[in-house]
Amino acid sequence: MTSTPVAAPVDSDVDQPGTTKAKRVKTRLTSRWATIASLVIAVLWTLPTFGLFISSFRPEAEIKGNGWWTIFQNPGFTLENYREVLFSASSSSPQLGEYFVNSLAIAIPATIFPLVLAAMAAYAFAWIKFKGSNALFVFIFALQIVPLQLALIPLLQIFSGILQPFQESVGDALNIPTSNYLQIWIAHTIFALPLAIFLLHNFISEIPGEVIEAARVDGASHGQVFLRIIIPLALPALASFAIFQFLWVWNDLLVALIFSGGTSEAAPLTQRLAELTGSRGQEWQRLTAAAFVSLVVPLIVFFTLQRYFVRGLLAGSTKG
Amino acid sequence: MRTSDLIEKIVQVGIGLAVFAAVIGLILFLADKAPKKAKDVVQLVVFLAPAIILLAIGLIYPAIRTSILAFSNKAGDLIGFDNFVWIFTQPDAVRTVTNTIIWVICVPLISTMVGLAYAVFIDKSRGEKVFKALVFMPMAISFVGAGIIWRFLYDYRGADREQIGLLNQIVVWLGGEPVKWLQTEPVNTFLLIIVMIWIQTGFAMVILSAAIKGIPTEQVEAAQLDGTNSWQRFTNVTLPGIRSSLVVVITTISIATLKVFDIVRTMTAGNFDTSVIANEMYTQAFRANEPGRGAALALVLFVLVLPIVIYNVRVLRSQKEIR
Numbered sequence: 001m002t003s004t005p006v007a008a009p010v011d012s013d014v015d016q017p018g019t020t021k022a023k024r025v026k027t028r029l030t031s032r033w034a035t036i037a038s039l040v041i042a043v044l045w046t047l048p049t050f051g052l053f054i055s056s057f058r059p060e061a062e063i064k065g066n067g068w069w070t071i072f073q074n075p076g077f078t079l080e081n082y083r084e085v086l087f088s089a090s091s092s093s094p095q096l097g098e099y100f101v102n103s104l105a106i107a108i109p110a111t112i113f114p115l116v117l118a119a120m121a122a123y124a125f126a127w128i129k130f131k132g133s134n135a136l137f138v139f140i141f142a143l144q145i146v147p148l149q150l151a152l153i154p155l156l157q158i159f160s161g162i163l164q165p166f167q168e169s170v171g172d173a174l175n176i177p178t179s180n181y182l183q184i185w186i187a188h189t190i191f192a193l194p195l196a197i198f199l200l201h202n203f204i205s206e207i208p209g210e211v212i213e214a215a216r217v218d219g220a221s222h223g224q225v226f227l228r229i230i231i232p233l234a235l236p237a238l239a240s241f242a243i244f245q246f247l248w249v250w251n252d253l254l255v256a257l258i259f260s261g262g263t264s265e266a267a268p269l270t271q272r273l274a275e276l277t278g279s280r281g282q283e284w285q286r287l288t289a290a291a292f293v294s295l296v297v298p299l300i301v302f303f304t305l306q307r308y309f310v311r312g313l314l315a316g317s318t319k320g
Numbered sequence: 321m322r323t324s325d326l327i328e329k330i331v332q333v334g335i336g337l338a339v340f341a342a343v344i345g346l347i348l349f350l351a352d353k354a355p356k357k358a359k360d361v362v363q364l365v366v367f368l369a370p371a372i373i374l375l376a377i378g379l380i381y382p383a384i385r386t387s388i389l390a391f392s393n394k395a396g397d398l399i400g401f402d403n404f405v406w407i408f409t410q411p412d413a414v415r416t417v418t419n420t421i422i423w424v425i426c427v428p429l430i431s432t433m434v435g436l437a438y439a440v441f442i443d444k445s446r447g448e449k450v451f452k453a454l455v456f457m458p459m460a461i462s463f464v465g466a467g468i469i470w471r472f473l474y475d476y477r478g479a480d481r482e483q484i485g486l487l488n489q490i491v492v493w494l495g496g497e498p499v500k501w502l503q504t505e506p507v508n509t510f511l512l513i514i515v516m517i518w519i520q521t522g523f524a525m526v527i528l529s530a531a532i533k534g535i536p537t538e539q540v541e542a543a544q545l546d547g548t549n550s551w552q553r554f555t556n557v558t559l560p561g562i563r564s565s566l567v568v569v570i571t572t573i574s575i576a577t578l579k580v581f582d583i584v585r586t587m588t589a590g591n592f593d594t595s596v597i598a599n600e601m602y603t604q605a606f607r608a609n610e611p612g613r614g615a616a617l618a619l620v621l622f623v624l625v626l627p628i629v630i631y632n633v634r635v636l637r638s639q640k641e642i643r
Contacts, residue, residue, distance in 0.1 A: 038441035045455045048469045066482045105333045117371045124367035145629045149618040154382035177328045190378030222363040223348040251462030253582040270464040274586050291468040302460035
């Protein structure tokens, strides 16, 4: 023990800031049994993914013939499963390449749109004074409690009744391709806005007022302040939210099922996978590889951007 | 995939992004050029209007419409509470509601308990980061991906063949007969619940671990000097110290569990008595052409989620005030 212990109220549940890591004394809370228990949990939690991962590299006959834990008795390694699910053009293959492109084509705009719109609204709430600002902000915050299930049916009607005919006539007139991407982007953007505005407002409102006042006095408009000061200063918060939103859209199934139309024209990977498990639930050589194709992007994000990822996730965990 | 398809898709995304950038750039530019007198109002409108309009069209109006729809039949006539009567009397629909309740009891409780135990066990141990990443990883995976991972684990083969699903292999090793797990009611609901627990435990663990590290060292040391054992320290120091985080974790997981859809959809599609409200809502509204029933189920979901969200927000607020 290095520091003199201070008698602290044991029953207090107030977090006291200021205890540094160096100050913290190594306590031996972790006994041998605790170590064993945590090892068991870690293995249990990793094993299912590991089993699928191993299996995705095994030849079809092996996957269907014996368990992946017998890999040493029945060795075999192939990339054929991945080649087949991604690039094969035969009608019986999942043709995931197209859906992978769709997932990206959906997730990138569906991350950028709400991010920009929410940052603008958050700036207005934080730095433009107007009557009813507070009430309106609380109202938008409260919209988070509306589960998106509550909006799906009428939103689909609006889209098919107004948006689609409009989009088609514009597309025909200008001779540009159209698809259901647009309605998926809009749906994701709308569902993301309440949370995004709330989170970004928390951050943007804490930017020192003097910086903004000074720029305003110098004659900068709100537009200039927003682009030159707010965006650069709010980058960490924007990044956290962007990662959360990207993964949310990438992993989403419900919004895609309702708005994508279900064909390879616009449906994302998750929807294709759900379909495959329904129709070809026993073709494990395809399902294992297909599942990993969809997991690659989130796992890369997870391992490379873990800090932002955790922050974004904690902030957005009540979404949906 | 043909190259022309790929190009077409890239073009669409490009056009989408370009139009969006052009519109935003244009309105910001025009707001700058507005006459001096009206400038502030114009700028305010420019910043707020896009978000407000989208929310009004895409969330507020639809939520009101759905609420009305919940009291209507297929033809659109108001029929009072018939849809709700259906939910709470039809055996299948009742089953859906009971299943949802089982989910919302089991998942938050077990994942919080396991997550907390794990967080305490690995606290300040060697390789804590790796341990954390292993259990937290499922959080990054889509529910659909998780569904496939676990369907593989639950896979069934006749007793005369080699098992490829780990669970049935373990049963066989123990001398039992393989079981069609996902079709065997009521165990199948619990097997689906395990998937959700598998995902949410990492979330509980990360938050609770951060909370544990926030407990002042002095309190732990004082308790140690008093000669307490680690279990006493856990119940008297750790638990009170992380109470508010515990509440946040449990409520957050409860909300996520109430809305669970993808897992059920991927693993059983709600068959074999495993359906839950969010899945049934989708089935009724978009598959069975019963928008009224679907809307009623969505409304029930809203009513169930509402108190938890409000409680969660209040705890978060009071936590902020303390800081």
